Amino acid sequence: xxxxxxxxxxxxxxxxxxxxxxxxxxxxxxxxxxxxxxxxxxxxxxxxxxxxxxxxxxxxxxxxxxxxxxxxxxxxxxxxxxxxxxxxxxxxxxxxxxxxxxxxxxxxxxxxxxxxxxxxxxxxxxxxxxxxxxxxxxxxxxxxxxxxxxxxxxxxxxxxxxxxxxxxxxxxxxxxxxxxxxxxxxxxxxxxxxxxxxxxxxxxxxxxxxxxxxxxxxxxxxxxxxxxxxxxxxxxxxxxxxxxxxxxxxxxxxxxxxxxxxxxxxxxxxxxxxxxxxxxxxxxxxxxxxxxxxxxxxxxx
Numbered sequence: 001x002x003x004x005x006x007x008x009x010x011x012x013x014x015x016x017x018x019x020x021x022x023x024x025x026x027x028x029x030x031x032x033x034x035x036x037x038x039x040x041x042x043x044x045x046x047x048x049x050x051x052x053x054x055x056x057x058x059x060x061x062x063x064x065x066x067x068x069x070x071x072x073x074x075x076x077x078x079x080x081x082x083x084x085x086x087x088x089x090x091x092x093x094x095x096x097x098x099x100x101x102x103x104x105x106x107x108x109x110x111x112x113x114x115x116x117x118x119x120x121x122x123x124x125x126x127x128x129x130x131x132x133x134x135x136x137x138x139x140x141x142x143x144x145x146x147x148x149x150x151x152x153x154x155x156x157x158x159x160x161x162x163x164x165x166x167x168x169x170x171x172x173x174x175x176x177x178x179x180x181x182x183x184x185x186x187x188x189x190x191x192x193x194x195x196x197x198x199x200x201x202x203x204x205x206x207x208x209x210x211x212x213x214x215x216x217x218x219x220x221x222x223x224x225x226x227x228x229x230x231x232x233x234x235x236x237x238x239x240x241x242x243x244x245x246x247x248x249x250x251x252x253x254x255x256x257x258x259x260x261x262x263x264x265x266x267x268x269x270x271x272x273x274x275x276x277x278x279x280x281x282x283x284x285x286x287x288x289x290x291x292x293x294x295x296x297x298x299x300x301x
Contacts, residue, residue: 005244006258012237014265017094017103019226019233021266021274024095028221030203030211032230033091037084037199039231044193062243065189072186079180079191080198082173088206090166096159100270100282101152104139104289105163107263110256111292112171120175128299132292139288142281174256188242260293 023032044065051058051065058064068076094102111133154160180186211218237259244255267286271279 002244002247002255003258005240006255007261009237009240009244009255010259010262011265012233012240012262013259014262014269016230016233016237017099017262017266018269018273019229020091021094021099021269022226023224023230024091026219026222027095027224028211028215028219029088029091029095030207031221032227033088034200034203034207035227036087036230036234037196037203039228040196040235041200043231043235044196047189048193063189065193066187068186068190068194072184072190073194075180075184075186076191076194077198079173079176080195080202082169082176083195084199084202086166086169086173089162089169093159093163093166097152097163098270098277099266099274100279100286102163103263103266103270104282104286105160106167106170107260107289108139108292109167109170109174110260112168113174113256116171116175117178126299128295132295132299135288135292135295139285139292142285142288192238192242258293261290263289 047058047063048065051063052067055064090102090106114129114133152160177191180191181188215221241255241259263286267282
């Protein structure tokens with residue numbers, strides 16, 4: 001059942017990416033990201049308040065959020081900073097890059113997570129996993145060729161570097177999740193709820209210090225209904241993800257890999273709704289990335 005939840009989370013993440021692209025197209029990035037963090041926090045605020053006021057009632061549900069201690073807050077603040085760094089880079093990249101190019105690059109995140117686990121947690125890659133890494137590298141090379149046809153040079157395009165940075169920090173966040181929940185044994189609902197609250201504070205400072213003083217000289221902000229939908233689909237996707245991990249039989253490496261299969265949803269949307277170019281060539285690149293994830297999946301069984 002936990003594997004089914006992982007696939008559900010993957011589909012929701014794909015839809016989340018589509019709404020994110022719709023919200024960011026010719027729009028100001030920082031206000032969109034600020035509103036995303038605000039809406040995510042509003043989703044969890046009633047659960048935190050309810051858990052505090054009615055612990056006996058909420059404790060009988062899957063939505064109960066225990067009160068974290070001061071040390072837990074410090075760890076969650078660090079997670080908020082890591083996630084926000086990844087999100088901000090990804091948002092700017094997705095605004096300026098085709099979703100059919102940015103999403104496959106972001107989908108390679110499990111590769112970096114595996115490599116990070118190898119160095120940090122002492123894990124070792126087997127033959128299947130090494131084949132997955134190599135397939136991913138070939139997919140990257142082919143994506144760079146596809147990008148050149150659209151005037152995007154990987155080595156000189158700052159938005160490519162943004163999505164690469166977002167992928168790296170996303171992998172760091174995944175490794176940190178493993179540390180928080182398997183080493184420190186922090187409750188999954190504590191992590192998911194409180195890191196959103198701290199992100200609101202951080203994004204509020206970014207908004208007031210960086211965007212607001214220069215708002216008249218930058219891309220103007222436009223309200224779109226796709227903005228709250230970003231938060232809704234992300235929150236549900238993360239909730240299902242953490243719920244899947246709460247199963248004692250769940251393999252975090254497999255869940256992380258399956259979650260990235262949501263790239264298929266965003267890729268199809270780029271083809272059907274955003275009318276992006278070079279779909280045939282990018283499809284081959286995407287297939288290589290998916291093959292890489294399949295080998296990684298078998299390598300973790």
